[in-house]
Structures are given as C-alpha cells and as structure tokens.
Amino acid sequence: MYRSQKQLIxxxxxxxxxxxxxxxxxxxxxxxxxxxxxxGWFQSSEFVQVSLDLSTFTSASFIANVPAESxxxxxxxxxxxxxxxxxxxxxxxxxxxxxGFIEESKINFSVLKKDISTSEVSIKKGFFNKNSFFSKVSExxxxxxxxxxxxxxxxxxxxxxxxxxLFFISIYKVIYPLVLGYILNPKSIFTAEDFSESNAIQKxxxxxxxxxxxxxxxxxxxxxxxGVKEIGLGGLGDFIKGDVDELFLYWLVITLGLFVxxxxxxxxxxxxxxxxxxxxxxxAHFFYLLRVVSIxxxxxxxxxxxxxxxSQEILGVVLNWSLIIFFWSYLLAVVLLMFIMxxxxxxxxxxxxxxxxxxxxxxFLIIAKVIxx
Numbered sequence: 527m528y529r530s531q532k533q534l535i536x537x538x539x540x541x542x543x544x545x546x547x548x549x550x551x552x553x554x555x556x557x558x559x560x561x562x563x564x565x566g567w568f569q570s571s572e573f574v575q576v577s578l579d580l581s582t583f584t585s586a587s588f589i590a591n592v593p594a595e596s597x598x599x600x601x602x603x604x605x606x607x608x609x610x611x612x613x614x615x616x617x618x619x620x621x622x623x624x625x626g627f628i629e630e631s632k633i634n635f636s637v638l639k640k641d642i643s644t645s646e647v648s649i650k651k652g653f654f655n656k657n658s659f660f661s662k663v664s665e666x667x668x669x670x671x672x673x674x675x676x677x678x679x680x681x682x683x684x685x686x687x688x689x690x691x692l693f694f695i696s697i698y699k700v701i702y703p704l705v706l707g708y709i710l711n712p713k714s715i716f717t718a719e720d721f722s723e724s725n726a727i728q729k730x731x732x733x734x735x736x737x738x739x740x741x742x743x744x745x746x747x748x749x750x751x752x753g754v755k756e757i758g759l760g761g762l763g764d765f766i767k768g769d770v771d772e773l774f775l776y777w778l779v780i781t782l783g784l785f786v787x788x789x790x791x792x793x794x795x796x797x798x799x800x801x802x803x804x805x806x807x808x809x810a811h812f813f814y815l816l817r818v819v820s821i822x823x824x825x826x827x828x829x830x831x832x833x834x835x836x837s838q839e840i841l842g843v844v845l846n847w848s849l850i851i852f853f854w855s856y857l858l859a860v861v862l863l864m865f866i867m868x869x870x871x872x873x874x875x876x877x878x879x880x881x882x883x884x885x886x887x888x889x890f891l892i893i894a895k896v897i898x899x
Contacts (some may be wrong), residue, residue, distance in 0.1 A: 535573055552583050553718065555635075559644040573638040573686055574647045581617055583632040583651060587617040588635075591648040594637035600625050615654060640837075680766070681834050683773040687748050694741050702734045709738060709769040709817055710824075715859065735813075739788055740781070742816065745823045747780040753849070756842040798885040802878075811863065811885070818859040822852055853894055860886045 557575045563572045578588065591613045592598055598605040603625050606614070616624075627633055637647050699706050708714070751773070753768045766776065798809040826848055833844045864882045 533835070539616055549684050551650050552586055553579070553651040555649045555651070556644075556647075559647055559649075561642070561644055571638055571830050572640060572642050573636050574642055575634055575636040576649065577632050578635050578649070578651070580622070580627065581633055584618050586651050586779050587615050588621070588651055589613065589615045589654055590635070591653070592637050593639060593642065593646040596642065597610050599634075599638070601627070601633045618861070625752060647723060661830050679770050680773065681838070683770045684748065684752065684775075684830075684834065686770065687744075687774070687777055688831070691741060691744050694744070698737060700739060702737075705734050710820060712821055715814075715818060715821070715862070738820075739816070742820050742823065743781045743784040743788060744777075745827065746819070747777055749830065751777060752841070756845050757849075758871060794889075795885050798881060802881045804886040809869070811867070814863055815856075815859060815867075816885070818856065822855055826852070837861075856890065857887075860890070 549700065553837075555578065559574050559576045561572070561574055591597070592608055592611075594608060594610050594612075594718070597607045622628060625633075635649060639646075693707075727790050751766050766773070767774075792808070792812050799806075799808045799811070829844060829848055830841070835843045860882060863886075867878055867882075
C-alpha cells in the first residue's frame with residue numbers, strides 16, 4: 527500500500543512538472559484543419575485553413591507548426607513566409623493589435639504551399655511556457671515575432687517594362703503598320719524577299735528601322751536581365767538588384783549598350799561584304815537575322831510571362847531550355863541564310879561559306895561559349 531501511494535505521488539509529480547514545462551492546451555484545431563484548392567487564370571492555389579476563435583480564453587496564445595516554403599495568412603493579411611519548418615507563437619492580444627482584429631471574434635488561419643496536406647500543419651490554443659518544447663523545435667523563428675520577408679520587386683519591374691515595350695509597339699504599329707507586319711511575318715524567314723530588289727526596306731539608318739531596333743533591344747535587354755537573375759551567369763546577378771527605379775536604369779543602360787553593339791554588328795557585316803565583294807547585300811543579311819531574333823524574342827517573352835505568373839521557381843530551368851532552343855534556332859537561321867544567298871547571290875559557294883562563317887558563325891559561337899560556359 528505504501529509503495530502504491532509512493533508511485534502515485536511520483537506520477538502526479540511528473541505530470542505536474544510536465545504541465546509546468548509544456549503548458550495547457552485549451553483547444554486543439556488539428557482535427558478541424560481543411561484542405562482547399564482554388565484555380566485562377568494563371569495558377570491554382572493549394573492551402574490548409576481553419577477558423578480560429580478569438581472570443582474565448584482571451585489571455586491565451588496560439589502556437590502553429592508550418593512546413594518549409596509556405597506562406598501564412600491571418601484572414602487576408604500576410605503573416606510570414608518561412609523557408610524552414612517553423613513553430614511560432616503569438617498571443618491573442620498581440621494578434622489583435624498587430625493585425626487590427628479589434629472586433630472580430632473569429633478569423634481564418636491559412637497556410638499556402640504547393641502540394642500541402644493537413645498533416646503538415648498544426649495549430650493549438652493554450653497557455654504555454656516560454657521554455658517549453660515548442661520553442662526548441664522552431665527554426666530561425668523567434669517566438670512572438672514576425673519573420674521579415676524580403677520583397678523582390680524584380681517582376682514588378684518586369685511587367686512594367688513589358689507594358690512600356692507594348693506601348694512603343696502600339697506607337698510603331700500606328701506609324702509604320704506595313705513595316706511592322708512585314709518584319710514580324712514568320713513566312714518571310716523561309717523566303718528570299720529580303721534579297722529581292724522589290725524589298726522596300728533597304729536602308730539601315732532610316733527612322734523606321736532605328737525605331738524597331740530600339741524596341742527589339744529593349745526586349746532583348748529585359749530578357750537578358752531575367753536570365754541573369756534566374757541563371758546567375760557568374761557574378762552578374764549582383765547587378766540585377768535594387769528597387770524598380772534602379773532596375774529601370776539598368777534596363778536602359780543595357781539597351782543602350784545593345785544598340786551600340788547592333789550598329790557595330792551591322793558595320794562589321796558591311797565590312798565583310800566589302801572584303802568578299804558581295805555587293806550591297808549587307809542590309810538584307812542583317813535584316814533577315816534581325817527578323818529571326820525578333821520572332822524568337824516574342825516566344826521567349828510569352829514563355830517567361832507564363833512561368834513568372836505560375837511558378838517562378840521553375841524559371842531557371844525554363845530559361846536554360848529556352849537558351850538552348852534559341853542557340854539552335856539561330857544556327858538553323860544562319861544555315862537557311864546561307865542557302866538563300868547561294869540561290870540569290872552570284873558568288874562562289876566556297877567563298878560564301880567562308881563569309882558566313884566569318885561574319886556570323888564564329889562571332890556567334892564565341893558569344894554563346896561565353897554566355898553558356
């Protein structure tokens with residue numbers, strides 16, 4: 527009898543110690559968690575949510591366990607984004623003051639993450655000791671504090687810049703509707719219209735061509751900035767940072783650099799045609815590849831927009847494959863250019879092949895090697 531009483535006292539003492547360490551759970555919401563999925567125009571959102579009661583035990587706290595790479599909301603207010611599995615505690619009093627829930631008796635607690643399940647989330651209401659096991663399992667998340675989320679403004683800049691490009695294209699369409707339709711006609715890639723005497727566009731330094739080259743360079747610069755941000759390309763990623771104003775400045779500087787390089791490329795092609803005595807075919811050569819690049823840029827912009835609006839985490843993979851497709855598409859266009867010139871230009875095929883290699887293939891392969899590594 528004495529031994530039984532001693533064991534009972536020991537068990538009660540252990541329970542009391544555990545109660546002091548852990549605290550008291552007054553309401554467990556784990557069984558009330560529900561999974562939902564909402565589909566939108568561009569993506570679907572998967573989330574786990576539950577309604578929290580703020581009207582009872584007003585001096586209590588909530589403790590939530592959330593998985594890595596999830597976004598947590600209190601009603602429609604963003605609480606925090608976590609990169610690791612995290613446990614966080616907040617009292618009802620702090621919750622009301624921080625989120626402005628003064629009169630609300632119930633609020634929705636939501637955790638957004640791709641492929642999330644209710645078993646990954648846990649939330650309880652109760653009175654918890656600060657030295658309890660809850661604080662020990664939290665990773666990089668102090669109790670009663672919000673995780674500071676670094677807001678990346680790059681894609682705000684990207685879509686604003688894209689709107690600017692579309693605005694310039696609309697102006698170009700109003701001023702030069704026939705020229706724009708001629709430039710962006712995919713069928714002309716497989717024809718020899720650029721080398722015909724009936725081609726109305728025969729001058730590089732005309733206003734319509736300069737305007738189009740500026741628009742094209744704005745697009746190429748924007749795509750290049752996305753590529754540097756997502757792929758890295760050495761230490762260049764450090765330059766694609768900052769607020770929207772800084773990114774616009776970088777964009778314009780890169781565009782100016784590309785415009786200078788475009789003029790240098792045209793002058794280089796003109797020089798090579800003089801060396802090989804190909805006549806006045808430098809503009810037809812340049813304009814044919816300009817059309818190819820412009821059409822490829824349109825597809826790249828569409829791909830980036832779809833990926834950015836759906837899953838930004840896959841943009842790096844998408845851009846890697848896009849870069850490979852662009853590489854082979856440009857090489858194919860150079861081969862088509864050579865065959866077109868063989869039929870249109872009365873010139874020795876061997877010397878024509880040497881001209882294409884010198885003017886296009888060798889510089890392009892060197893640049894591709896530098897970019898792709």
